[in-house]
Structure formats: structure tokens, C-alpha cells
Amino acid sequence: MPGGHQWRHRFRENACRWTMPREVILDVLSRASRHMSAKEIYASLYAACPGTGLTTVYRTLELLQRLGFVRKFDAGDGQSRYELRGEGTQDHHHHLICTRCGKIIDFRDFIEEELELVKKTEDALAKKHNFQILDHNIEFLGLCDKCR
Amino acid sequence: MPGGHQWRHRFRENACRWTMPREVILDVLSRASRHMSAKEIYASLYAACPGTGLTTVYRTLELLQRLGFVRKFDAGDGQSRYELRGEGTQDHHHHLICTRCGKIIDFRDFIEEELELVKKTEDALAKKHNFQILDHNIEFLGLCDKCR
DNA sequence: TTGTTATTGATAATCATTTTCATTTATAAT
């Protein structure tokens, strides 16, 4: 349990101030269900920090993304979703998305094989297209048990 | 070259009428550069079918997607992009996206290994979560040669 | 404690996409 202090330190390192809205947003992200939209985060903010604006939520999420603490992704409905990036490789995962109801499931199956193939592909692509590859996403789309 | 007639037939099969806007939009999609946004398609429509509304472009794209003729995807900027789905497996590919300038590159490297891993993962996920998996996306994010 | 400057919140602005609804048109039936 890294506690909340680590965040403060990591903010300082990046010349960012440690404020109440940021602390609360990080808290929401770390405890609540994953894959939250900005509006959902905004909604669950009221108890701990009423008066926080939706604008601040968006700005904080963008900052967290820029610092690499948060991953932003698109699940097909019109809004972006956000999740904390855990440390090392044990948090590495991808998404299984129901295209009808929007349900999102994390999966970590075959991560070994996946990383191996991803590495090979990254190397090939970086060389062939002179790209600096920084990240990747893998997602499976389909119908969940309730929607099929 | 399947020509334009096949489309007409495939529309009929699905109880959809064959109209000028639909023909022209399919033509644009098949000849022009891939990964076009609705607005881009709308813009390149004027010559062949002036007066076509942007609304019709959106409606047609949604139909094409529903019929499985078109793949809709998100490249990180605020708008959806569309590309024709080719027939068999020789068209199967994924995307390498520059997060700064938005450049998109198709790649088909290691499709063999990819399909193998994807199959394994699909089976495992379908069983474990009782999902009916219909599609998948793999994307690499990074900086292109000009942006790095 | 004070000064500087990042951060915030209310509000308005953007911008992609969707809805509405009256008009047109593809197509099947006559």
C-alpha cells in the first residue's frame, strides 16, 4: 500500500502542486471501480470535495495522463475512460468490451506470449517505419453473457 | 476488381436501398486514402454528388458498419475514422498511430503469430467470461519519424 | 507573512455526432 504520500512526492518531482481536488480525484481513481468517465469521477467527488468543477476533473485527468499515472482509452461510447496505471508488469492488462452494453472486463491472460509478440512487432515496426513506439493497446469486442 | 455491382447486391440482400449517396460514399472509401473521418468523406463527395448532407454521410457510415462492410475506429483525436473491410485474411491489419500528429500506418507484420495468440486468447476469454467475441483491435502508439 | 504563479470554478465556446421532420425517391405492386 503506497499510501497517499507517494503521490504528493511524485507531483513535487514534476513541479506540480498538491491540491485537494487532485488528491481526491486520485483517491476516487484508486478505490472506485476502474474505467471511469470524467462525469462519473465528477459525480463521486461530491462527498469528499464538494464544489469541485467538472473542468478541474478534465484538467487533472489530462495532467495525470501526461505524467503517466493514468491511462485514457475509448470504449466505443462517446466518452473517454480513465484508469490508474499500476506499477510493474503485474498490472499490465487489456480490455474485453461488450459493444452492446459497454461492459468492460480486464484481462491478463497470456501476458507472457503477448509481450513476446508485442516486442517482436514493436522492433519490426520501429525499424520499418522509424517510429518510436511508446505504448500499445489490445482489445477484444463482442457480446457479454447478458447481451448475446 | 469486384466492381460496384456487388455492393448493390449486398445491399439488396439486407433490404437496403441502393442510392446515389451510398454508391458515392462507397466509391470514396474504396479509392481514396484509408482512415477517413466523416468530414473528410463529406468533403470529397462534392464532385460526384453535390448536395449530399453530412448527416447522410454519418447515417451511411453507421449502416456500412452495421452490415460489416466498414470498420470504425478511434485514433485519439476527437473524431471517428472509417475504413473498408477487405475480404479474407489478406486485408487483416492493425494500426500504428503517432500520438502527436495523428499519422496512421497500417501494418500486417506477424499476422500468423498474431492470429494464433488472438485465437488462444479469444478461446480463453470466451470461456472464462462467457463472452461471444466478434472482433479485436491491436494498436501501437508512439511518435513518427517527423515527430520524435 | 508575503509574493509569485499555478490552479481552480463558473461560464461560454467548440466541435463531433444525433434528432427531428418535412420532402424526395427507390422499389415493389398494379
Place this chain on the structure above:
DNA sequence: ATTATAAATGAAAATGATTATCAATAACAA
């Protein structure tokens, strides 16, 4: 070929997520 019907279209307005503005506030270094 004409006609009837429902699907398709287009103009305009509505929606909804995200971003820009700007004056007020608060973090934090000195």
C-alpha cells in the same frame, strides 16, 4: 408505365463531451 409505400435524404436544431476564457483563489518558496 403508373402508383403506392416505406425507406432515405437534407436542412436545421439539439445534444453532449470536451476545451477555452478569465477573474478569483490557494500552494508554496522565500
